[in-house]
Amino acid sequence: MSTILESPPQIDSPAGAGAGAGARQLVVALAGNPNAGKTSIFNALTGLRQKVANYPGVTVERKEGLWALEAEQAPARLVDLPGLYSLDAASIDEEIARDILTGRIESMPAPDVVVAVVDATNLERNLYLVTQLLDTGRPVVVALSMIDMAERSKLEVDAEGLARSLGLPVVPVTAKTRRGLEELGRAVLDAVGSRAPGPKWRLSPRAEEEVRRLYGAGASSREEALRDLYSEGLPEDPERREAVEQARARLSGADTHWWQEPLTARYRWIEEATAEAVRGARNARPSSTERIDRFVTHRLFGPVLLLLVMAVVFQAIFSWATLPMELIDSGFGALGETLRARMPAGLLTDLVVDGVIAGVGGVLVFLPQILLLFFFIALLEDSGYMSRAAFLVDRLMRGVGLHGKAFMPLLSSFACAIPGIMATRTIENPKDRLATILIAPFMSCSARLPVYTLMIAAFFTDVKLLGFVPVAVLIMLSMYLLGIVVAIVVAWVLKHTILKSPPPPLVLELPPYRVPNVVNVLYTMRSRSWLFVKRAGTVILTISILLWALMTFPRLPEQPVPDAAEGAAVQAMRETGAEARGEPAPETVEIDGADASRQARQLQQSYAGRLGHVIEPLIEPLGFDWKMGIGLIASFAAREVIVSTLSIVYNVGKQDNAESRSLIEAVRNAKRPDGTPAWTPLVAVSMMVFFVLACQCMSTVAVVRRETNSWRWPLFMVAYMLVIAYVASFVTYQGGKLLGLS
Amino acid sequence: MSLAYAAAGQVDEMPKQAEGTGPATVVALDALEAGTPARVFAVRGSGALARRLMEMGFVPGAPVRVIKAAPLGDPLEVRVRNYHLALRRSEAQTVSVVMSDK
Numbered sequence: 001m002s003t004i005l006e007s008p009p010q011i012d013s014p015a016g017a018g019a020g021a022g023a024r025q026l027v028v029a030l031a032g033n034p035n036a037g038k039t040s041i042f043n044a045l046t047g048l049r050q051k052v053a054n055y056p057g058v059t060v061e062r063k064e065g066l067w068a069l070e071a072e073q074a075p076a077r078l079v080d081l082p083g084l085y086s087l088d089a090a091s092i093d094e095e096i097a098r099d100i101l102t103g104r105i106e107s108m109p110a111p112d113v114v115v116a117v118v119d120a121t122n123l124e125r126n127l128y129l130v131t132q133l134l135d136t137g138r139p140v141v142v143a144l145s146m147i148d149m150a151e152r153s154k155l156e157v158d159a160e161g162l163a164r165s166l167g168l169p170v171v172p173v174t175a176k177t178r179r180g181l182e183e184l185g186r187a188v189l190d191a192v193g194s195r196a197p198g199p200k201w202r203l204s205p206r207a208e209e210e211v212r213r214l215y216g217a218g219a220s221s222r223e224e225a226l227r228d229l230y231s232e233g234l235p236e237d238p239e240r241r242e243a244v245e246q247a248r249a250r251l252s253g254a255d256t257h258w259w260q261e262p263l264t265a266r267y268r269w270i271e272e273a274t275a276e277a278v279r280g281a282r283n284a285r286p287s288s289t290e291r292i293d294r295f296v297t298h299r300l301f302g303p304v305l306l307l308l309v310m311a312v313v314f315q316a317i318f319s320w321a322t323l324p325m326e327l328i329d330s331g332f333g334a335l336g337e338t339l340r341a342r343m344p345a346g347l348l349t350d351l352v353v354d355g356v357i358a359g360v361g362g363v364l365v366f367l368p369q370i371l372l373l374f375f376f377i378a379l380l381e382d383s384g385y386m387s388r389a390a391f392l393v394d395r396l397m398r399g400v401g402l403h404g405k406a407f408m409p410l411l412s413s414f415a416c417a418i419p420g421i422m423a424t425r426t427i428e429n430p431k432d433r434l435a436t437i438l439i440a441p442f443m444s445c446s447a448r449l450p451v452y453t454l455m456i457a458a459f460f461t462d463v464k465l466l467g468f469v470p471v472a473v474l475i476m477l478s479m480y481l482l483g484i485v486v487a488i489v490v491a492w493v494l495k496h497t498i499l500k501s502p503p504p505p506l507v508l509e510l511p512p513y514r515v516p517n518v519v520n521v522l523y524t525m526r527s528r529s530w531l532f533v534k535r536a537g538t539v540i541l542t543i544s545i546l547l548w549a550l551m552t553f554p555r556l557p558e559q560p561v562p563d564a565a566e567g568a569a570v571q572a573m574r575e576t577g578a579e580a581r582g583e584p585a586p587e588t589v590e591i592d593g594a595d596a597s598r599q600a601r602q603l604q605q606s607y608a609g610r611l612g613h614v615i616e617p618l619i620e621p622l623g624f625d626w627k628m629g630i631g632l633i634a635s636f637a638a639r640e641v642i643v644s645t646l647s648i649v650y651n652v653g654k655q656d657n658a659e660s661r662s663l664i665e666a667v668r669n670a671k672r673p674d675g676t677p678a679w680t681p682l683v684a685v686s687m688m689v690f691f692v693l694a695c696q697c698m699s700t701v702a703v704v705r706r707e708t709n710s711w712r713w714p715l716f717m718v719a720y721m722l723v724i725a726y727v728a729s730f731v732t733y734q735g736g737k738l739l740g741l742s
Numbered sequence: 743m744s745l746a747y748a749a750a751g752q753v754d755e756m757p758k759q760a761e762g763t764g765p766a767t768v769v770a771l772d773a774l775e776a777g778t779p780a781r782v783f784a785v786r787g788s789g790a791l792a793r794r795l796m797e798m799g800f801v802p803g804a805p806v807r808v809i810k811a812a813p814l815g816d817p818l819e820v821r822v823r824n825y826h827l828a829l830r831r832s833e834a835q836t837v838s839v840v841m842s843d844k
Contacts, residue, residue: 086797122825125799232790259788263796267804285824299813391828395814398830505791505833506817507798510826 026076027109028067028188029100031133032117033126034083035511037145040175041117042080043519052527069185079111087132088231091428101136113191114138120150120157123274131266134199135223139191142170143184154280162277167197201269206254207261210247217243230262289512296388306392310411313376317369317415324368332361350552359544363537366418366699370529373412373419378524382516387508394506400488401495403427403504406436413443417700421707422528429504435494437704438717441695442487444480447639450658451691452476454643455684458667483692486724539702547637550608556601600651608633622690623683623733625672635696680742686733694725767841772818772834776808780839787836799823800837
């Protein structure tokens with residue numbers, strides 16, 4: 001059955017079967033434990049017809065697709081709930097899931113049917129969620145997954161017997177071979193409008209009595225009465241609240257473990273229901289998983305393998321992404337130049353080329369890294385390795401107050417904080433996740449490299465410590481270390497102040513290893529990159545245009561077009577200049593001398609240039625003058641921009657190459673008004689320290705805005721990082737001067 | 743035989759008669775030697791952790807055993823109801839178990 005080539009989402013034809021459905025589109029919710037194979041089933045049912053967004057106000061991913069339940073049928077709306085162990089609202093995921101099931105999400109009616117994905121190899125724990133789904137009163141259809149794995153490990157699950165003892169339709173499903181998908185569709189259609197069997201488990205007579213009493217005293221259903229009585233919180237309504245408090249007091253007077261009763265009762269019912277339906281080896285864990293784990297979580301090999309995996313992932317985002325990134329970069333550069341040549345010179349052209357096209361390029365340039373990182377993350381998650389990695393490093397990360405799962409995002413941030421921050425989605429606890437996001441930009445990303453390179457090339461090449469240790473390497477290493485140390489300190493402080501929370505339980509499932517599902521991996525890559533382009537992209541584009549305006553206005557008065565003779569003279573000058581420096585004719589210098597100085601004057605008298613003067617008293621104690629101030633301002637777009645900005649300020653024409661001889665010479669020769677050199681090795685170090693610690697990256701800000709759904713955290717991040725950077729640079733420069741360095 | 747382990751773990755209270763025949767030893771899960779089959783006796787505490795542990799299947803009577811510790815000694819890999827789970831020692835400590843007579 002083809003699920004791909006069908007009509008787009010707007011469906012107003014009758015959905016068919018079922019009295020409850022009427023003429024509107026059927027809504028089906030897909031629920032299940034993490035690792036139960038829910039994603040594969042969702043992908044198999046909806047094909048490419050799915051969209052990913054966020055639920056309003058929270059960062060829980062909202063995934064929806066269209067599912068053709070039966071040929072000739074209008075497809076149903078299939079809503080993929082977040083992976084859950086329970087509906088008791090301990091996490092945002094669980095809260096959202098319960099809101100969806102009870103129809104409390106805007107623009108989403110309560111589901112007509114709930115499909116519960118249940119892992120056949122792990123029936124008991126998976127069925128726990130089913131007992132809760134039944135409480136909601138919605139019709140439930142069980143999709144029994146991992147049947148092939150159960151069969152392989154000699155575990156016999158009798159689907160019909162299970163259906164009988166559960167009182168629910170049970171359909172064995174294998175996403176890969178599409179086995180059972182049609183039957184599942186039919187079972188869902190049959191279930192529409194049917195009355196749910198309701199909960200079968202029972203509490204003790206004493207507890208049942210209290211539930212009945214609460215039901216009478218204001219709770220709208222037995223389920224609500226149950227939740228009122230046994231959840232952590234209390235209902236808002238004062239009368240109901242009092243009734244609940246009294247009931248709890250009575251129950252706890254009789255038994256201190258009273259609150260455990262529904263949990264044990266549910267499991268007791270599950271044990272009875274599965275006792276007859278399951279035969280054969282109860283241990284369904286494949287022996288291959290045991291063998292792999294003997295190596296993967298081994299005392300010695302485990303950490304070694306983890307280092308290896310890290311090295312490959314890091315290498316990939318650090319260097320394999322370079323080529324496509326350069327292609328995108330030069331592609332947009334070429335596009336800009338082509339347009340500039342075709343369009344009449346003027347403001348509009350500048351806006352399109354330097355603002356819009358450069359901005360779009362600035363967004364898309366991150367795609368290779370994001371795609372690669374999410375390729376690896378999806379691969380590691382899908383195979384089951386990711387939870388082993390968290391198992392290995394949890395002890396280390398907890399030392400700083402972070403979760404074992406913070407590890408991968410922080411590692412990726414050494415290449416680029418954007419994909420790193422996006423990868424924090426795997427951390428369930430919101431405070432832990434926020435702490436990880438807030439320290440991720442301290443990891444020295446690849447955009448800092450051009451700055452380090454320029455500074456080191458200008459002042460520290462060929463300098464050796466003790467005659468053999470190259471200072472350049474030492475400095476580079478210390479910059480990486482500085483970022484890590486500050487990140488650890490900040491994480492510690494955050495976790496003990498504003499993000500204080502009891503250490504979240506680890507309770508992390510170690511699922512059997514599986515061959516990663518290619519489709520899942522590709523879909524993850526696709527949806528993550530699309531989310532980035534759509535949401536972060538708009539912010540990045542806006543800021544990019546804003547910065548362009550700052551550096552363009554007010555304009556220099558128009559200048560007569562240089563005549564041919566002048567042009568020739570400039571051309572000659574440029575060539576002799578190149579010869580004098582003993583270089584081949586410089587191809588990176590695209591602009592001739594006259595233009596370069598005009599660019600420099602334009603920049604100096606623009607708003608950005610004036611701002612440079614304004615902030616000079618502020619940055620002077622760090623060793624910076626106003627020209628560097630312009631560079632700093634421009635670098636808030638992206639760190640590497642300081643290289644091209646400095647080259648404009650220093651009159652060597654716009655160029656991005658940090659190893660350009662002319663730029664290095666210009667930096668070395670730059671003078672302050674009093675004739676002393678503007679840059680010294682100490683200023684260079686102070687500048688690098690600033691770049692390690694300041695959040696100069698609008699894309700990071702945009703992505704944090706997107707991931708936290710508010711401006712509060714990104715602004716807080718920029719502010720506190722700026723303060724730390726300022727203080728550290730101040731200490732570096734002033735301390736260095738006190739020590740007699742220059 | 744189970745008395746040998748009693749010395750290693752903290753002895754809690756004697757399980758009720760229903761848990762098995764004859765006297766059995768109750769220890770905290772983090773003190774259970776790797777590989778020893780046991781059953782959950784009780785989950786102590788009443789906060790979110792206790793609830794989550796029970797939701798995950800740590801309900802009195804459920805079969806449980808410790809597989810191994812992570813390279814740094816913590817967390818533990820624990821097998822409960824035929825699936826595997828990583829638990830910190832501090833979390834495992836809140837679960838008391840009875841060693842099965844095998």
